[in-house]
Amino acid sequence: MKLLRVALPVPVFREFDYLAPAAEAVLPGRCVRVRLGPRRLLGVVVDLPLESPVPRATLLAIDSYADDLPQVPPDVLALARFAADYYQYPLGLALQHAVPPRGRQGAPLRAEKPAAYRLTAAGAAGLRNLPARASRQAQLAAALAGGQSIARAELLANSPAAGAVLARWLASGWIELAAPEQDPEREGTALLPDLNAAQATAVQAIVAAAASFQTFLLHGVTASGKTEVYLSAAAAAIARGQQVLMLVPEINLTPQLADRIRRALPFARIVLLHSNLPDAQRLVAWRQAAEGDAQFVLGTRLAVFAPLPRLGLVVVDEEHDMSYKQQDGLRYVARDLAVYRARLRGVPVVLGSATPAMETLWQARAGRYLLLPLPERAIAGAPPAIRLVPQRDKQTIGGIAAALRAALAANLARGEQSLLFINRRGYAPSLLCAACAWAAQCHRCSARLVVHLGEQCLRCHHCGHEEPVPRACPRCGDQDLLPLGFGTQRLEGVLRELFPAARIARVDADSTRRKGTWASLLQAILDRELDILVGTQMMVKGHDFPGLTLVGVLGADNALYSADFRATERLFAQLTQVSGRAGRADLPGEVIIQTDFPAHPLYQSLLRHDYEAHAESLLAERRQLELPPCSRLALLRAEAAQRSAIESFLAAAHAEGQELARESGGVRVFPAVAARMARRAGFERAHILVQSAAMRPLQDFLGAWRAWLVDNAPRNVRWALDVDPQELD
Amino acid sequence: MPRRPPPRRLLLPLPQLPDELKQNRLTLTAILKSREPLRYSPAGIPILNCRLVHQSEQVEAGLPRSVTCEIPAVAVGEVAKVLHSKQPETEWQFTGFLATKRRFETAELHIVEIKETPRAGPQDT
Numbered sequence: 001m002k003l004l005r006v007a008l009p010v011p012v013f014r015e016f017d018y019l020a021p022a023a024e025a026v027l028p029g030r031c032v033r034v035r036l037g038p039r040r041l042l043g044v045v046v047d048l049p050l051e052s053p054v055p056r057a058t059l060l061a062i063d064s065y066a067d068d069l070p071q072v073p074p075d076v077l078a079l080a081r082f083a084a085d086y087y088q089y090p091l092g093l094a095l096q097h098a099v100p101p102r103g104r105q106g107a108p109l110r111a112e113k114p115a116a117y118r119l120t121a122a123g124a125a126g127l128r129n130l131p132a133r134a135s136r137q138a139q140l141a142a143a144l145a146g147g148q149s150i151a152r153a154e155l156l157a158n159s160p161a162a163g164a165v166l167a168r169w170l171a172s173g174w175i176e177l178a179a180p181e182q183d184p185e186r187e188g189t190a191l192l193p194d195l196n197a198a199q200a201t202a203v204q205a206i207v208a209a210a211a212s213f214q215t216f217l218l219h220g221v222t223a224s225g226k227t228e229v230y231l232s233a234a235a236a237a238i239a240r241g242q243q244v245l246m247l248v249p250e251i252n253l254t255p256q257l258a259d260r261i262r263r264a265l266p267f268a269r270i271v272l273l274h275s276n277l278p279d280a281q282r283l284v285a286w287r288q289a290a291e292g293d294a295q296f297v298l299g300t301r302l303a304v305f306a307p308l309p310r311l312g313l314v315v316v317d318e319e320h321d322m323s324y325k326q327q328d329g330l331r332y333v334a335r336d337l338a339v340y341r342a343r344l345r346g347v348p349v350v351l352g353s354a355t356p357a358m359e360t361l362w363q364a365r366a367g368r369y370l371l372l373p374l375p376e377r378a379i380a381g382a383p384p385a386i387r388l389v390p391q392r393d394k395q396t397i398g399g400i401a402a403a404l405r406a407a408l409a410a411n412l413a414r415g416e417q418s419l420l421f422i423n424r425r426g427y428a429p430s431l432l433c434a435a436c437a438w439a440a441q442c443h444r445c446s447a448r449l450v451v452h453l454g455e456q457c458l459r460c461h462h463c464g465h466e467e468p469v470p471r472a473c474p475r476c477g478d479q480d481l482l483p484l485g486f487g488t489q490r491l492e493g494v495l496r497e498l499f500p501a502a503r504i505a506r507v508d509a510d511s512t513r514r515k516g517t518w519a520s521l522l523q524a525i526l527d528r529e530l531d532i533l534v535g536t537q538m539m540v541k542g543h544d545f546p547g548l549t550l551v552g553v554l555g556a557d558n559a560l561y562s563a564d565f566r567a568t569e570r571l572f573a574q575l576t577q578v579s580g581r582a583g584r585a586d587l588p589g590e591v592i593i594q595t596d597f598p599a600h601p602l603y604q605s606l607l608r609h610d611y612e613a614h615a616e617s618l619l620a621e622r623r624q625l626e627l628p629p630c631s632r633l634a635l636l637r638a639e640a641a642q643r644s645a646i647e648s649f650l651a652a653a654h655a656e657g658q659e660l661a662r663e664s665g666g667v668r669v670f671p672a673v674a675a676r677m678a679r680r681a682g683f684e685r686a687h688i689l690v691q692s693a694a695m696r697p698l699q700d701f702l703g704a705w706r707a708w709l710v711d712n713a714p715r716n717v718r719w720a721l722d723v724d725p726q727e728l729d
Numbered sequence: 730m731p732r733r734p735p736p737r738r739l740l741l742p743l744p745q746l747p748d749e750l751k752q753n754r755l756t757l758t759a760i761l762k763s764r765e766p767l768r769y770s771p772a773g774i775p776i777l778n779c780r781l782v783h784q785s786e787q788v789e790a791g792l793p794r795s796v797t798c799e800i801p802a803v804a805v806g807e808v809a810k811v812l813h814s815k816q817p818e819t820e821w822q823f824t825g826f827l828a829t830k831r832r833f834e835t836a837e838l839h840i841v842e843i844k845e846t847p848r849a850g851p852q853d854t
Binding site: 427431434435451453456468469470471472479480481483 | 770771772773774776803805806828829830831
């Protein structure tokens with residue numbers, strides 16, 4: 001018997017030793033099934049020690065090797081180790097990101113479902129009489145119409161609901177199981193658009209770095225054709241027989257982008273990896289990546305851990321996006337891990353953005369990242385004209401300024417599409433009693449309840465609490481309660497009154513909750529079946545709407561009031577992105593922003609499309625206040641049912657932290673403060689901010705502090721260390 | 730870690746009578762003037778704001794004088810619908826109580842009852 005050191009998905013900062021038959025050769029990264037007390041767990045071998053601190057007689061043997069799962073390759077193991085160290089998180093839990101989804105429970109995987117279907121004669125007849133409304137069924141029928149057998153995974157890719165339809169057709173004998181056909185050899189040549197000079201230079205630089213680690217910052221203004229650069233560089237990598245990993249911020253983005261990649265690189269097998277994918281499909285994609293079959297892996301942040309034996313290029317699109325940060329568990333920033341992974345593998349990594357994060361820009365200025373500018377729009381036409389109009393004046397009706405109303409009317413008359421962007425869903429962000437100043441509060445959070453008029457309820461957007469709209473003010477009894485402010489629902493209503501003839505749709509997390517609604521809305525927008533859209537940020541990320549020429553922005557000023565030091569950075573990025581939606585094709589675009597502060601430097605930089613000036617002022621501010629990227633931060637977050645519990649815990653943690661900080665120079669531990677949201681979902685929240693000029697001393701400090709926290713945190717306090725926090729809330 | 734105290738209500742330091750001994754009832758014969766559109770509270774209660782104009786002769790300090798008085802009024806609930814059905818520029822007998830919506834604002838008549846004027850039906854003026 002020999003010793004295996006196994007990392008298990010349990011919240012402790014240690015690994016466990018097990019025995020295994022000596023005969024078989026084992027390398028770190030192999031998955032094993034083991035028992036830990038009464039539980040059966042799936043673990044990953046991380047080391048092969050010669051001796052164990054535990055007496056051999058008390059060690060258990062592993063149950064089995066989990067060879068039905070792909071092994072964790074060495075670079076992913078190293079990445080997980082790095083992430084666990086850096087983000088102060090148990091290795092066994094961090095490694096969960098490196099194990100494909102179905103294996104997590106530790107149970108052996110069920111046999112795969114039959115892999116392909118073929119249309120029967122009865123089915124061919126039956127499917128001719130589908131009701132006209134059944135568009136999804138028609139899509140499936142069309143896919144099967146050729147008579148050859150089609151892989152189940154391929155059919156499911158059309159729509160998530162396809163599984164139920166297939167089961168029904170199978171039961172009624174319309175389709176039959178078939179042996180999966182050998183995957184046709186994918187062929188064709190890359191269909192890449194012509195590149196302009198800047199794009200070509202960028203591609204050359206990336207391709208030239210092929211066999212070495214180099215981080216590129218592809219800084220391109222909106223519509224400068226960053227995607228073409230990614231695709232050209234990817235085509236070169238695939239031609240060398242390598243795999244490409246591309247990260248994108250949003251799941252919403254992937255279908256449109258995946259189509260574009262498929263068209264450009266018809267010879268490549270492209271797989272998607274994101275958390276909305278059913279586990280079985282995710283496992284298939286994971287396998288294809290692990291076996292090197294998939295040349296192009298497109299995914300959200302979790303894909304940074306995907307096994308890629310022939311990795312040749314890493315791309316992080318919209319690298320500034322907040323959604324690269326995981327907000328619980330292993331609180332990693334996928335963009336930073338992507339850079340680390342590229343370094344482990346000695347391959348180039350491209351970070352693309354129109355508004356790079358200050359951290360990324362900082363690295364580029366320090367010469368660690370190579371800047372590849374795309375200063376011109378690839379698509380002909382001037383950038384959209386931006387106008388600032390007063391948010392509140394006498395002519396404002398229902399929150400929409402006169403200038404914006406006029407522009408909407410003109411756009412409508414021209415038959416072009418408009419988008420009103422407001423980052424607030426619901427009808428109104430609060431419900432107020434004017435008589436006694438009562439406002440509807442969530443009883444579990446320090447937040448106001450949002451009025452959802454359509455659903456006749458008040459909702460907390462932080463904890464999900466829901467209650468009916470009160471008939472009268474609970475404090476004074478006045479029934480004339482006022483919804484205060486504007487959300488998407490209210491704006492939609494206003495627009496319907498102002499433009500009764502227009503076809504109006506609302507796009508937010510509420511209106512697209514049901515599966516498939518977003519896809520059909522997207523199609524309706526592309527088919528020009530809609531005139532005016534009211535949407536939150538889910539409307540603005542990465543979608544190309546050729547008919548959209550006017551964008552109105554409401555409530556942008558809210559970010560200026562925020563206490564978060566990154567709020568203005570994010571606002572600029574968001575407004576740049578929103579503006580990028582207007583007039584992409586041959587039509588000129590216009591952007592109208594409602595604001596009470598037209599002279600604010602942020603808006604002035606935006607008017608001139610001047611990211612540099614904005615970045616300069618942000619960096620000056622950060623330097624003065626010693627905030628990232630001019631320093632490094634970590635946050636000890638704590639929450640508990642009783643405020644007294646976190647107060648005493650954080651006081652002790654602060655005292656210990658100051659003690660430790662004295663030893664490691666340059667680390668400052670600030671006193672505990674209540675979180676901006678002092679209460680959430682019934683828990684009191686507070687945190688301690690730690691700041692350091694450099695990462696190394698901060699890491700040393702955090703390691704020691706964490707050890708103390710693990711030993712001394714009371715059981716009634718939940719705590720977490722957040723390294724490089726994205727929000728100080 | 731201090732938390733914000735809840736907003737305080739305006740409470741006047743007056744001797745407090747039991748509620749049933751406090752009077753707040755006003756009956757006013759008035760013409761229904763400018764009426765806003767019928768609106769609904771978020772809970773779906775109909776609410777109607779309007780202005781009432783009263784004109785009459787009253788005795789003050791032993792001498793008769795003519796009186797004009799225009800005040801804002803609001804009706805909440807069923808009575809809002811009743812009010813909504815009345816033609817503008819018609820005269821009715823309104824009963825209700827006075828309340829201010831916000832601090833330092835003029836008092837509003839909260840209409841709870843609308844009756845025909847005693848001497849005849851609604852009169853066009």
